[in-house]
Amino acid sequence: MQESLQQSLQQSFQKILQIQELDIKMIRLMRVKKERQQELSKIHSLTADIQTQVIEKETGVTEVKKQIRMGETQIKEIQDKVGKLESQQAAVKKMDEFNALTQEMMRTGRERNQVELQLSDLTDKLVTEEDLLAILKENLEATDQNSTLIEKEIHESIEKINEEGRTILSEREAVREKTDPEVFSIYDRLLRNKKDRVVVPIENRTCSGCHIVLTPQNENLVRKGDRLVFCEHCSRILFWQEANVAEGEEAAPRRRRRKSIG
Ligand SMILES: [Zn+2]
Structure with missing residues (x-):
């Protein structure tokens, strides 16, 4: 007995x-799998970061372009106004009216200078931002290509791990019975x-x-x-x-x- x-x-x-030996193998295997999955998510978040930066930069560029268009419209309006003032001035007979129009034209001229200055700053800014955008896009493309390769490699190794895991499980099940x-x-x-x-x-x-x-x-x-x-x-x-x-x-x-x- x-x-x-x-x-x-x-x-x-x-x-x-x-x-137990099979389980220890499995625990190690799952640890490796987890590490590989973490690598994957790191790669994804890196790519997503650069994508966000590209989108933000694109929005910035669009905004600067819009401001430039608004400035150009303003310049056109000022030019129209100057044209009108000039023809008004040509028509007036009285000195004080003539002088008042001269004042107005000078004020309009200053306004125009100011808008032109702003436009010049905006154009500089646009060049800088577009350069940065181009660099970011290149960066994104390189990262994309690179991560596609690494991701493929990781997916393959995870697939191998899963296969090995299935083998271990079936061996375990056979002994457990x-x-x-x-x-x-x-x-x-x-x-x-x-x-x-x-x-x-x-x-x-x-x-x-x-x-x-x-x-x-x-x-x-x-x-x-x-x-x-x-x-x-x-x-x-x-x-x-x-x-x-x-x-x-x-x-x-x-x-x-x-x-x-x-
Ligand atoms: Zn003990």
């Missing part, structure tokens, strides 16, 4: 360890919690998950191997490595956590 309990638990452990559902559900809950290995060997009286030294009682329970024993500190499931190696005929490939020297 005792023997078979141990055996079945050991078998469950082997399966769970296989599943042969695993004790109760042990699996405990494992699965722990994994979702920690996103890291949750079935770990005891190494030098220490939980190799949290690296805290275990009590001798705890260690003995694990060594007996007739029930699941959890680390008192991190709740990971503990197992006795030597026992597994000795007893497991179909020992799963297992990655030991090597202690770093020093």
Whole structure:
């Protein structure tokens, strides 16, 4: 009875360890996928930024052009007015009327100078803004071309990741079907919690998950191997490595956590 309990638990452990390695692979894979997706969104926001700048600059250029047209209309109106004043002046007989018209013409002349000055400033501004717009558009085009290449590369790598993920999932499902559902559900809950290995060997009286030294009682329970024993500190499931190696005929490939020297 005792023997078979141990055996079945050991078998469950082997399966769970296989599943765990697949899950760790999957977690790493999803991390890479997330990084790649973040790269994608960075590229998108960079392009969107330049697009916004182009649109703003275009609006600016349109506004300057409108102001120039308004100035030109104003100049035309002033010219018409000057023409009218000149013909009026030619027609008047009285000196004071003549002088009044001269005053008016001088005022109109000053107004015209002012508008012409504004127009000249606006024309300078238009040249500058159009130059900037051209640079921005070139920049946008270069960024677009560049990001199209990078995006293609990223999409391809994400597709590969998804493919690899599907393979891992189907392998996992195949092993899970042969695993004790109760042990699996405990494992699965722990994994979702920690996103890291949750079935770990005891190494030098220490939980190799949290690296805290275990009590001798705890260690003995694990060594007996007739029930699941959890680390008192991190709740990971503990197992006795030597026992597994000795007893497991179909020992799963297992990655030991090597202690770093020093
Ligand atoms: Zn622990």
